[in-house]
Amino acid sequence: MSVMTYREALNLALREEMRRDPRVFLLGEEIGVYDGAYKVTQGLLKEFGERRVMDTPICESGFTGVAIGAAMLGLRPVVEMMTFNFAILALDQIVNSAAKMSYMSGGQFNVPIVVRGPGGPAHQLAAQHSQSMESYFYHVPGLKVVRPSTPEDAKGLLKSAIRDENPVIFIESETLYGIKGEVPDDADFTIPLGRAKIRREGTDVTVIAYMGMMYRALETAEALAQEGISCEIVDPRTLRPMDIETLIGSVRKTHRAVVVEAGAGFAGMGSEIVAFITENAFDDLDAPVERVTGANAPMPYAKNLEQAKTPSKEKIIAAIRRVCYA
Amino acid sequence: MAITKVVMPKLSEAMETGRVIKWLKEEGDKVEGGEIIAEIETDKADIELESFGTGVLRKIMVPAGARAPVGGLIAVVAEPADDIAGVLAGAAAPSPAPAVSPSPTAAPPPPAPPKPAGTAPPPAPARAAAPVPTPVPAPRSLVRGPEPSAGEPAGVPGGRVKASPLAKKIAAQSGVDLRLVHGSGPSGRIVRRDVLGAMSGAPMPVVAPAKVPTVPGVEYQDVPLSSIRAVIAKRMPLAKSPVPHFYLTSEIAMDRAWELREELNALDGQPKISVTDMIVKACALALLQHPEVNASFQGDTIRVHYRVHIGLAVALDDGLITPVLRNCEARSLAEIAVEGRDLVERARNRRLRAPELSGATFSISNLGMFDVDLFSAIINPPEGAILAVGAVKVVPVVEDGRIGMGRRMQITLSCDHRAMDGAMGARFLQDLRRLLEEPLRLLV
Numbered sequence: 001m002s003v004m005t006y007r008e009a010l011n012l013a014l015r016e017e018m019r020r021d022p023r024v025f026l027l028g029e030e031i032g033v034y035d036g037a038y039k040v041t042q043g044l045l046k047e048f049g050e051r052r053v054m055d056t057p058i059c060e061s062g063f064t065g066v067a068i069g070a071a072m073l074g075l076r077p078v079v080e081m082m083t084f085n086f087a088i089l090a091l092d093q094i095v096n097s098a099a100k101m102s103y104m105s106g107g108q109f110n111v112p113i114v115v116r117g118p119g120g121p122a123h124q125l126a127a128q129h130s131q132s133m134e135s136y137f138y139h140v141p142g143l144k145v146v147r148p149s150t151p152e153d154a155k156g157l158l159k160s161a162i163r164d165e166n167p168v169i170f171i172e173s174e175t176l177y178g179i180k181g182e183v184p185d186d187a188d189f190t191i192p193l194g195r196a197k198i199r200r201e202g203t204d205v206t207v208i209a210y211m212g213m214m215y216r217a218l219e220t221a222e223a224l225a226q227e228g229i230s231c232e233i234v235d236p237r238t239l240r241p242m243d244i245e246t247l248i249g250s251v252r253k254t255h256r257a258v259v260v261e262a263g264a265g266f267a268g269m270g271s272e273i274v275a276f277i278t279e280n281a282f283d284d285l286d287a288p289v290e291r292v293t294g295a296n297a298p299m300p301y302a303k304n305l306e307q308a309k310t311p312s313k314e315k316i317i318a319a320i321r322r323v324c325y326a
Numbered sequence: 327m328a329i330t331k332v333v334m335p336k337l338s339e340a341m342e343t344g345r346v347i348k349w350l351k352e353e354g355d356k357v358e359g360g361e362i363i364a365e366i367e368t369d370k371a372d373i374e375l376e377s378f379g380t381g382v383l384r385k386i387m388v389p390a391g392a393r394a395p396v397g398g399l400i401a402v403v404a405e406p407a408d409d410i411a412g413v414l415a416g417a418a419a420p421s422p423a424p425a426v427s428p429s430p431t432a433a434p435p436p437p438a439p440p441k442p443a444g445t446a447p448p449p450a451p452a453r454a455a456a457p458v459p460t461p462v463p464a465p466r467s468l469v470r471g472p473e474p475s476a477g478e479p480a481g482v483p484g485g486r487v488k489a490s491p492l493a494k495k496i497a498a499q500s501g502v503d504l505r506l507v508h509g510s511g512p513s514g515r516i517v518r519r520d521v522l523g524a525m526s527g528a529p530m531p532v533v534a535p536a537k538v539p540t541v542p543g544v545e546y547q548d549v550p551l552s553s554i555r556a557v558i559a560k561r562m563p564l565a566k567s568p569v570p571h572f573y574l575t576s577e578i579a580m581d582r583a584w585e586l587r588e589e590l591n592a593l594d595g596q597p598k599i600s601v602t603d604m605i606v607k608a609c610a611l612a613l614l615q616h617p618e619v620n621a622s623f624q625g626d627t628i629r630v631h632y633r634v635h636i637g638l639a640v641a642l643d644d645g646l647i648t649p650v651l652r653n654c655e656a657r658s659l660a661e662i663a664v665e666g667r668d669l670v671e672r673a674r675n676r677r678l679r680a681p682e683l684s685g686a687t688f689s690i691s692n693l694g695m696f697d698v699d700l701f702s703a704i705i706n707p708p709e710g711a712i713l714a715v716g717a718v719k720v721v722p723v724v725e726d727g728r729i730g731m732g733r734r735m736q737i738t739l740s741c742d743h744r745a746m747d748g749a750m751g752a753r754f755l756q757d758l759r760r761l762l763e764e765p766l767r768l769l770v
Contacts, residue, residue, distance in 0.1 A: 255492050255518060286492040286518040287511070325511050325519075 002185055007177040009151035010040045010116075013158040014078065016187045018048055021076060024162060025052040027063050028080030028117075037082045038118060038177055064090035064115065068097050072109045076162060084119030084133040084171050091136065098167040099142030114161045114168045120211055121262050121299060121310055122174035130299035130306075132263025137169045138240040138272075144168045144193055145239040149214045151181035153237055156191030164193065173211050196243035198250065202232035205320050206250040208273055209260040210235050213311060217260055220316045229324055239269060247273065248280045255286040256323040260311050265293030287323040292316050329408050330379025332363070332401040334394040341396055348390045349401075351383045357403050364401070373553060379403040384410050489516035496521045554645035566704050569623075570743040573702045574751045576759055580718045580733040583765040596660060601735075602638070602692050603663040605715060607768045608761040610634040610654035610662075613688060616754040620687050622708040623745040629708075637686030637706060638666060640673040648706060649673045650686040659768055694718060700736040710745040713758075714738040735762075 004012070018024045025048075030037050032045040032055040045053040056063040060081065067077035081087045087094065094115060102110045119133040138145040146161055146168060148154045154172065161168035199214060200221055209217040214235045221231035234250050236242055251257050257277055259270035270291035277289050292311040300306055320326075334344045347365040351357055359380040366373045377383075381403045388400040402410050487504045489497070493516045497504045500521070507524045509516035551559065583604055590599050613620040613634045622629045634655040637648040649669040654662060672678050688710075691703045694717035703714040716736040723732035737758075741751045761767050 283491045283495045286490045325517055 001182045003180055004151055004183050005177065006151045006154050006172070006179050006181070007038065007040055009155040009181075009183045010158055010172065011042055011044070012183070013155040013162075014041065014044060015047065017159055017162045018044070018052060020187065021162075023074065023076045024078065025054065025070075025075060026078050026080065027054040027056050027067060029056055029058055029082050031055060031080050036080065038174065040172075040177070041080065060086050060089035061093055064093040065097065067113050067115075068093055068101070068111055071098075071111045071113045071167075072101065076112050078114045078116060078162060081115060081117030083125075083129055083174075084117045085129050085131050087115060087117070087133060087169075088136070090115075094137070094143070094167070094169070095140050099140050102166065103142060110165050111167050112165050114158070114164075114170050116158070116161075116170035117172065118174045118177070119171040120173050120175075121294070121306070124301055124303055124306060125174070125299075126301040127298035132261070132268075132294070134169070134171055134239055135263055135268055138269070142167065143240065146170045146193060146237065147210045147239055148172065148237060149176070149199075149211050149235050151179065151183050153191060153197075155183050156189055157193065157237065160190045160193050163190070168193070175212050191237070193238045194241040194243055195238065196234055196236045196246040198246065199233040199235050200231065202230040202254065204230045204254055204324055205256040205258060206232045206234055206247075206254045207258050207260060207316070207320065208234045208236065208247060208270075210237065210239075211262065213260045213262050216311070216313055217316060220313050220320065223313070224317060224320060227326070229320060229326060231320065236273075242272070242276065244276055244280065247276065251277050251281045252284045255284055257285075257289045258292060258316065258319045258323055259289065260292045260316055262294050262310060264296045265291055266296055268293055287325065290319040290323050292319045328379060328404075329410055329413055330377065330381065330403040331399055331413060332375070332377060332403060334388075334396050334398050334400050335366070335373070335375065336396040343393045343395050345393045346388050346390050346400060349386055353383055353386055355383050357381060357383050363403075374550070377403050381405045381408075384408075385414060387414075487516065488514060489521075490518065492518050493521045496525075500525055552644040554642065554647065558645055562704060565707055569705050569707055571702075571705060571740050572743050572748060572751075573738050573740055574748065574755055575700065575736060575738045576755045578735050578737060578759050578762050579723075580735045580762065583762050584718065584733050586765045586768075590659075597663045597667075599659060599663050600667075601694065601718060602690070602715070603659060603666055604762065604765065604768060605690060605692070605713070605737075606636055606638070606651065606654055606662050606666060607657075607659045608758050608765075609636060609688065609690060609713060610657070611761055611768070612754055612758040614655050615757055616750065618746055618750045619711050619739075619741070619754040621710040621745045622687070623710060623742055624708070628710075628745050631687040633687065635685050635687045637689035637709070637712075638670060639689060639691035639703075640670050642674065642676075647673050647678070647683070648686065648689060649678055649682050650684065652685070688712070690715060694735070700738060702738045703740050705740050705742055707742075710742045711751065711754075712740045714740065 014026065018026075026041060026044065031041040032050070032053045035042040035045070041053065064079055067079045070077050081090075098111045098113060119131065121130040121132070134145050134147060137143050144161070144164065144166065146157050148157045148170075158170060161170050200218060202221065207217045207221065214233065217231070217233050221233055224231055232250050232254055234247055236247065259273045261268050261270045263269070265271070268291075270293055274289045274291060277285070292315050294311060295309040297309060299309055345367045347367050349364050351363045357363055357377045357380065359378055360376055362374045363377045363383065364375040366375050382405065383401060384404050384406075385402045386400070387402070388394045388398075394400050399413070402413055404410050488509060489504050490511070494504065496502070496518060497507070502521050502524050504516055504521070507516050507520050508514075510520050511517045580601070583601070587599050587601065587604060590596060614632075617630045617632060620631045620634060622631070633653055635650050635652045636654050637650050640647050640649060649672070651662065651666050651669060657665070669678070669682065686706065686709055689703070689706050689712040691712060692715040693701060694715055697717050699716045699719070701714050701716065703712045705712050714737065718733050718735045720731055721734050722729050723734065725732070737755075739751050739755055741748075
């Protein structure tokens with residue numbers, strides 16, 4: 001184990017996979033000479049050279065299409081979106097080509113690409129750069145969607161994503177790049193896609209959250225423990241495929257659930273999770289499942305309004321108290 | 327230890343008073359929670375009363391033979407050392423047997439049960455989960471078997487019991503009657519802790535096994551009679567043995583009735599007509615033509631009815647009830663459909679008024695919806711006959727020397743031979759058949 005930042009863990013994952021498999025190569029804006037807008041690709045151009053770390057023009061649809069074509073011919077491209085909000089420009093390539101190629105070619109072509117980059121609300125990045133982009137992708141059959149919350153997950157899940165035979169959307173967070181955590185040194189360490197993780201064990205309520213909201217839920221659990229409310233925090237880690245088993249198992253134990261998500265609530269991840277719970281654990285529920293979500297509004301630039309849009313600890317506590325009838 | 331007030335339970339919506347038939351325990355006897363301490367007579371049936379408290383039967387307030395209003399204190403169970411003077415002082419004296427004040431407000435003790443105010447004292451007060459800081463502990467009593475009217479669940483004025491899915495599941499598994507549980511969640515929702523509190527706060531009532539297709543751990547279970555089952559058990563031998571039944575079976579071509587029904591049901595703004603509705607109408611018309619079948623044997627006379635009041639057998643989970651659709655001879659098919667459906671629905675929800683349960687001159691029992699082809703029913707005295715109706719089925723039929731398909735229904739008329747003979751019943755059946763096979767007759 002080594003303690004490293006989330007950013008370093010991602011960098012290590014890329015480095016290890018590029019060493020392990022010569023078919024893996026990177027492409028994106030400013031990832032080479034500039035070492036990446038958020039320095040995730042630092043030093044990789046130097047180690048692997050221009051053929052494997054390619055700076056591209058500012059044209060997401062173009063270089064994503066290049067990556068898909070390369071993947072169809074046997075390579076394993078990792079595309080960086082400078083922020084995931086820019087992936088909207090490549091949506092047609094990702095949704096119509098990457099996600100559907102295997103299906104529409106009758107399995108003749110699979111598309112083992114990873115599209116990665118930071119997404120979700122950060123610090124005053126305003127309406128166009130703060131979106132929880134996962135919701136644009138997890139709706140699409142054929143795509144896997146990962147949201148890793150810790151340095152360990154960042155490394156283990158990115159390596160699994162690169163080794164996966166199909167397209168994986170891998171959305172990091174600007175706010176998490178600097179956090180530190182223990183990461184296994186083993187170059188063969190991976191975390192399988194589709195497995196949730198229980199971050200904190202508890203008995204009274206299941207709180208489902210990922211990324212920044214997962215950390216806020218942990219703080220909330222700490223505060224509520226003083227009052228005698230024991231929260232179990234479940235981090236899905238992979239949103240599609242979702243680890244229903246772990247999620248439902250926890251709800252069956254606690255009989256209550258609160259879903260916290262940074263994105264807007266309408267048709268958000270929380271809606272889907274509530275549906276899963278209702279379909280699978282209705283008779284185990286002692287209270288309606290609550291959602292604490294971002295407000296249904298574009299992200300404001302003003303700091304105070306940005307905070308008002310985002311689920312606060314107070315809102316999470318209030319929802320937990322409601323489902324616990326406390 | 328807690329003092330348990332034993333009160334007169336409310337066993338039906340119409341019930342205002344109940345009579346103590348006998349006490350199975352005397353003052354000074356030890357009483358276990360769940361033990362039967364008395365038998366109570368209501369308008370519908372005799373009921374065993376369970377004590378919910380454990381201790382000694384300290385005081386019998388209402389002696390055997392006397393009546394008490396619903397909710398009124400009839401006995402006190404407590405430990406020998408408990409001071410029950412306060413409880414006794416709060417209770418009114420029992421009414422002597424004949425002169426009854428039916429007012430339910432006459433007797434209840436001053437410390438009101440811990441409940442939202444209802445219109446009447448609750449049948450069986452909620453079992454408090456934990457000792458409540460009231461001057462007098464919450465009274466506990468529960469009757470075995472019969473269910474309080476669905477219209478008045480304890481403590482819930484609205485009717486439907488609101489409970490979380492988990493609370494319902496636990497209640498079903500452990501036999502807790504949710505209507506007797508106080509809900510602590512929003513809008514009185516019963517949640518898990520309320521059910522668990524009710525379970526730990528008092529012994530479980532004996533209930534019929536839940537309808538789960540699993541093999542129970544025990545070899546058998548003696549299920550107490552519900553009030554309705556007790557009535558059936560009491561009445562059926564009196565209906566079957568002394569009444570000499572004979573049976574007439576006939577097959578009716580229902581093709582045209584079926585078509586007519588479909589046409590009627592396709593009309594906008596018209597009530598939906600069922601096969602039963604058509605049979606009711608047909609019986610009413612046929613009975614007008616054959617009043618000798620619409621007759622009651624009375625010993626030295628036979629009462630021939632010129633009004634047709636038809637009892638409709640309605641299956642309930644725990645028995646059978648026969649609400650009466652009056653004056654069918656004067657009602658249109660649409661009226662029969664609307665009023666019949668209302669009666670049946672209220673019968674299923676146990677919201678019938680007492681007069682709606684008596685006075686039939688003829689009955690119909692239809693088991694067609696259960697795919698029964700043919701059966702014979704037991705006459706419900708003093709009625710003289712009952713019609714048992716099987717399913718309408720598409721079967722091969724021979725018509726004009728050819729085999730085709732047709733809708734057929736088999737019916738069996740059970741007749742009281744003291745009041746009528748085979749030929750009378752047969753003529754009635756002939757006309758009934760004609761009415762159903764030429765169903766436009768039902769409309770004119």
